[in-house]
Amino acid sequence: MNLDDRKKLILQAIVEDYISTAEPVGSRSIAKKPELNISAATIRNEMGDLEDMGLLLQPHASSGRIPSKEGYKFYVNSLMNRYEMTAREITRLKDELLSHIKEMDDIVKQVSTLFSTHTSLPIIGIMPSFDRRVVRALKLVLVDEYTIMVIITADMGMIKNKLLRLREPVSEEFIEKLNPILNRRLAGKTLTSINLDDIMEIQNAVGVNVEILSSVLDLVHQAICEMDNKEVYAEGLTNILRFPEYNDINKIKEIFEVFEDKKDLGNLTDMAPRGKGIKVLIGGESVSPKLKDNGIVLSGYQVSDDMYGVIGVVGPMRMDYSKVVSHLEFVSDELSKALKRRYTPENF
Amino acid sequence: MNLDDRKKLILQAIVEDYISTAEPVGSRSIAKKPELNISAATIRNEMGDLEDMGLLLQPHASSGRIPSKEGYKFYVNSLMNRYEMTAREITRLKDELLSHIKEMDDIVKQVSTLFSTHTSLPIIGIMPSFDRRVVRALKLVLVDEYTIMVIITADMGMIKNKLLRLREPVSEEFIEKLNPILNRRLAGKTLTSINLDDIMEIQNAVGVNVEILSSVLDLVHQAICEMDNKEVYAEGLTNILRFPEYNDINKIKEIFEVFEDKKDLGNLTDMAPRGKGIKVLIGGESVSPKLKDNGIVLSGYQVSDDMYGVIGVVGPMRMDYSKVVSHLEFVSDELSKALKRRYTPENF
DNA sequence: TTTTAGCACTCTACTTAAATGAGTGCTAAC
DNA sequence: GTTAGCACTCATTTAAGTAGAGTGCTAAAA
Numbered sequence: 109m110n111l112d113d114r115k116k117l118i119l120q121a122i123v124e125d126y127i128s129t130a131e132p133v134g135s136r137s138i139a140k141k142p143e144l145n146i147s148a149a150t151i152r153n154e155m156g157d158l159e160d161m162g163l164l165l166q167p168h169a170s171s172g173r174i175p176s177k178e179g180y181k182f183y184v185n186s187l188m189n190r191y192e193m194t195a196r197e198i199t200r201l202k203d204e205l206l207s208h209i210k211e212m213d214d215i216v217k218q219v220s221t222l223f224s225t226h227t228s229l230p231i232i233g234i235m236p237s238f239d240r241r242v243v244r245a246l247k248l249v250l251v252d253e254y255t256i257m258v259i260i261t262a263d264m265g266m267i268k269n270k271l272l273r274l275r276e277p278v279s280e281e282f283i284e285k286l287n288p289i290l291n292r293r294l295a296g297k298t299l300t301s302i303n304l305d306d307i308m309e310i311q312n313a314v315g316v317n318v319e320i321l322s323s324v325l326d327l328v329h330q331a332i333c334e335m336d337n338k339e340v341y342a343e344g345l346t347n348i349l350r351f352p353e354y355n356d357i358n359k360i361k362e363i364f365e366v367f368e369d370k371k372d373l374g375n376l377t378d379m380a381p382r383g384k385g386i387k388v389l390i391g392g393e394s395v396s397p398k399l400k401d402n403g404i405v406l407s408g409y410q411v412s413d414d415m416y417g418v419i420g421v422v423g424p425m426r427m428d429y430s431k432v433v434s435h436l437e438f439v440s441d442e443l444s445k446a447l448k449r450r451y452t453p454e455n456f
Numbered sequence: 457m458n459l460d461d462r463k464k465l466i467l468q469a470i471v472e473d474y475i476s477t478a479e480p481v482g483s484r485s486i487a488k489k490p491e492l493n494i495s496a497a498t499i500r501n502e503m504g505d506l507e508d509m510g511l512l513l514q515p516h517a518s519s520g521r522i523p524s525k526e527g528y529k530f531y532v533n534s535l536m537n538r539y540e541m542t543a544r545e546i547t548r549l550k551d552e553l554l555s556h557i558k559e560m561d562d563i564v565k566q567v568s569t570l571f572s573t574h575t576s577l578p579i580i581g582i583m584p585s586f587d588r589r590v591v592r593a594l595k596l597v598l599v600d601e602y603t604i605m606v607i608i609t610a611d612m613g614m615i616k617n618k619l620l621r622l623r624e625p626v627s628e629e630f631i632e633k634l635n636p637i638l639n640r641r642l643a644g645k646t647l648t649s650i651n652l653d654d655i656m657e658i659q660n661a662v663g664v665n666v667e668i669l670s671s672v673l674d675l676v677h678q679a680i681c682e683m684d685n686k687e688v689y690a691e692g693l694t695n696i697l698r699f700p701e702y703n704d705i706n707k708i709k710e711i712f713e714v715f716e717d718k719k720d721l722g723n724l725t726d727m728a729p730r731g732k733g734i735k736v737l738i739g740g741e742s743v744s745p746k747l748k749d750n751g752i753v754l755s756g757y758q759v760s761d762d763m764y765g766v767i768g769v770v771g772p773m774r775m776d777y778s779k780v781v782s783h784l785e786f787v788s789d790e791l792s793k794a795l796k797r798r799y800t801p802e803n804f
Numbered sequence: 805t806t807t808t809a810g811c812a813c814t815c816t817a818c819t820t821a822a823a824t825g826a827g828t829g830c831t832a833a834c
Numbered sequence: 835g836t837t838a839g840c841a842c843t844c845a846t847t848t849a850a851g852t853a854g855a856g857t858g859c860t861a862a863a864a
Contacts, residue, residue, distance in 0.1 A: 132855095132856090134855065134856050134857085135856075135857080136855085136856075146807085146808095147807070147808050147809080148808090148809095148856095149807075149808050149809070149810090149858095150806085150807055150808070152856085152857065152858075153806095153807090153858095155857095156857090156858080166857090168814090168815060168816075169813095169814055169815060169856095169857075169858095170813080170814040170815045170816080170855075170856050170857050170858095171814095171815075171816075171855080171856065171857085172855080172856065172857090213619065245600075247597070247599070249595070249597050249605075249607065251595070251607055251609055251615055252593075252609055252613070252615075255613075255615060257597075257605075257607060257615075257617065259597065259599055259605060261599055261600055265600070265603075267599055267600075267603060267605075267619060269605065269617060271561065271615060344716070345712070345716065346709055346712045346713055346716055349705060349708065349709050349712075354705075355705065357697060357702075357703060357708075360697065360705075360708060361694055361697050364693070364694045364697070364712075365694055368692070368693065368694055480826095480827090482826065482827050482828085483827075483828080484826085484827075494836085494837095495836070495837050495838080496827095496837090496838095497829095497836075497837050497838070497839090498835085498836055498837070500827090500828065500829075501829095501835095501836090503828090504828090504829080514828090515845095516843085516844060516845070517827095517828075517829095517842095517843055517844065518826075518827050518828055518829095518842080518843040518844045518845080519826080519827065519828085519843095519844075519845075520826080520827065520828090
C-alpha cells in the first residue's frame with residue numbers, strides 16, 4: 109500500500125480523531141486543523157480515494173468516515189507516532205507497580221491487576237510455560253501414609269508441587285528408596301520430554317513393589333503433565349464497559365464469555381513476540397472469533413532466554429494504540445527485570 | 457404480617473407470574489386463572505390492600521403490580537411451594553456432577569462451574585476455612601538451599617503448603633533440627649490459635665542460630681496466616697446477562713465489579729446456614745451494596761461438624777426461588793457427601 | 805491539472821403529535 | 835362483600851416533520 113504524504117496525513121488525522129471521539133469523522137473537522145492547510149472539498153476527494161483503497165469506511169451514505177481494519181493496521185504500522193511517557197507517568201507507574209507487589213510467586217497476576225487499574229483497560233497475563241525447563245531435582249515427600257507430595261525443582265529456580273493421594277499406604281522407606289532413582293533417571297530432562305517410556309523404565313529398574321510403584325509413577329507423570337499448563341490471568345474486564353462500542357449487550361456477552369472461559373486466551377502465547385518488542389493485533393479473530401472487533405496489544409516478557417510469558421492489553425479496535433504501546437513496553441520491561449532478578453541463579 | 461387466604465393466593469399468583477414474565481401483573485391476568493374464581497375488580501381491591509401493606513409496588517399509576525422486597529420475602533417464607541425435582545432432573549444433575557469432576561482438590565470450583573451451566577445462573581463457591589483445623593503435623597522440606605516448603609497437615613486430612621524463599625542459605629541439618637521442635641510446639645493447636653507468642657517461644661527454646669531461625673519462623677507464621685484465607689470462586693457470571701433487568705449497562709457494571717473483586721463475596725460465609733438448610737437473601741445489600749437488587753440463595757455444605765463451606769446461587773431478585781432452592785439443596789448435599797467421603801479418616 | 809467554492813441531495817437523530825392499549829380507581833348496582 | 839361498567843392515566847408505539855452533519859458533483863479558480 110503506497111500513499112502520498114497528504115493521504116497519509118489525512119488518514120492519520122482521521123484515525124486519531126476517531127480514536128478520541130468515537131464519532132465518524134467528516135471532511136470539515138479535518139480541514140479545520142491548522143497543520144493541514146487543505147480545503148474540505150479536497151479532503152473529501154482524498155477520503156473517497158482512501159475509501160476506495162479499503163482504508164476507510166462509511167457507516168452510511170451521508171456520514172463521515174471511520175477507519176477500516178486495514179486503516180488501523182496501516183496507521184499502527186506506518187503512521188502512528190511513538191508516545192513518549194512523561195517523567196511523571198513513569199514515576200507514577202513505577203510506584204504503583206513496586207509499592208503493591210507483595211508476593212513474587214504471584215507477580216504476573218498482580219502486575220496485570222495493577223496495570224489494568226492504571227490503564228482502565230482489561231489486561232491479560234500469561235505465566236511462562238514450565239515445559240522447557242530442565243528438571244534439576246524431583247523430590248517425593250511423604251505427607252501422610254496415603255499422601256505424597258511431588259516437588260519438582262527446575263532450572264531458573266522454578267519450583268512446582270503437587271499432592272498425590274494414593275489408594276494404598278506407602279512407607280517412608282519406599283519413598284526414600286524411590287527418590288534417588290527418580291532423580292537419577294529424570295534430572296536433566298525437560299518436562300515435556302519426560303514421557304511414559306521414562307516412567308516405565310524406572311518401573312523396570314526397580315522391580316520390587318511393582319503394584320504401588322506403578323500407581324505412584326503414574327501420578328507423578330500426571331503431575332508433570334499438569335504442571336506445564338500455562339496459567340492465564342484476565343484482570344479488569346469491567347473496564348471495557350466504559351467504551352461506547354460496548355453499549356450493546358450482545359457485545360458484552362461475547363467478550364465476557366471469552367474472558368470467563370480463558371481457554372482461547374492461551375492462544376496469545378503463540379502470537380506475542382518472543383523477546384523484546386510489541387505486537388499489535390487489529391482484530392483478535394486469530395485468538396477467538398468473539399474478539400474480532402477488538403484490538404490487542406501484546407508483549408512478551410522474559411525470565412530467561414528460552415522462557416517467556418505474555419502480557420497484553422485488550423480494548424475496542426478504536427483504542428489509543430500509541431499510548432498503550434509505550435506503557436505496555438514499560439511494564440513488560442519492568443516485569444522482565446523483576447523476574448530475572450528473582451530467578452537468576454546468583455540470587456540463590 | 458397476617459393475610460387472609462385469598463390475599464395469600466393473589467400475592468402468590470402475582471409473584472409467580474412476575475417471576476416468569478418480568479412484566480408488571482394486572483388484575484385481569486390474575487382473574488383469568490381458573491383456580492381463582494374471583495373477578496378482576498375484586499382482585500384490584502385486594503391488590504390495593506396488598507400495596508398498602510407494602511407487599512406490592514406499582515411502577516407507575518396505571519400499570520400492573522410487581523412484588524416489593526417485602527413481597528418476595530413473604531412469598532419465600534410463607535407462600536412458596538416446594539419444587540420437587542423430577543427423577544429425570546436428578547439423574548441429569550447427578551450425571552453432570554459425577555462425570556465431570558476430575559480433581560478432588562478443586563471440587564468446589566468445579567461444582568460451581570457445572571452447577572452454573574446447569575442453572576444458567578452465576579454460582580459462588582466458598583472453600584471451607586482452614587482456620588479451625590487442628591494442626592496434626594508441620595513439615596519443613598528443604599527444596600534448595602534458599603527455599604523451604606512448609607507443609608501443614610491438619611485433621612480431616614486437610615493439607616496446605618507454601619514456599620518460603622530465604623535471604624540466607626540454610627542447611628539440611630538445621631531443618632531437621634527444627635522440624636521436631638516445631639511439631640512438638642504447634643501440633644494440636646488450631647491454626648488461628650497459633651500466634652507470634654508461640655513462634656517466639658520456639659525461638660527462645662532453640663536459642664542457637666537465632667538470626668536465620670527468626671526469619672524462618674516469621675515466614676512460617678506468615679504462611680499460617682495466609683492459609684486461613686478462604687478461597688472464593690465465582691463462576692458463570694455472564695449468565696446473569698440473559699435477564700431483562702440487566703439491560704442497563706450500569707447494572708451490569710455493578711454486578712461485574714462485585715464478582716471481579718470477590719472480596720465482598722467472602723461475607724457470605726457468615727450468612728449461610730451452618731449445617732443443612734437453605735437461606736434465601738432477598739436483596740444482597742448485607743453482602744455488598746451493589747447486590748441490593750439481587751436475590752441470593754445460599755447453602756452451607758459440610759465436610760465435618762465444624763468445617764463448612766458455602767455455595768450460593770445469584771440471580772435478579774425476580775428469580776425462580778422454588779426451583780433454585782431444591783436444586784441447590786441437592787447439589788450442596790452431594791458436595792457434602794463427596795467431601796465427607798474424601799476427608800473421612802477411614803479413607804486414609 | 806489540481807484545488808476549491810457552492811449547492812443539491814442523503815441519511816440519521818431528534819422532536820412532536822397522535823393513536824393504542826393495558827391497567828387502574830371509583831361508583832353504583834347486584 | 836362482590837362485580838360490572840366506565841372514565842381516566844400513563845407507557846409504548848407509530849408517523850411525520852425538522853434540523854444538521856456530511857457527502858458527491860459541478861463548475862470556476864489557481
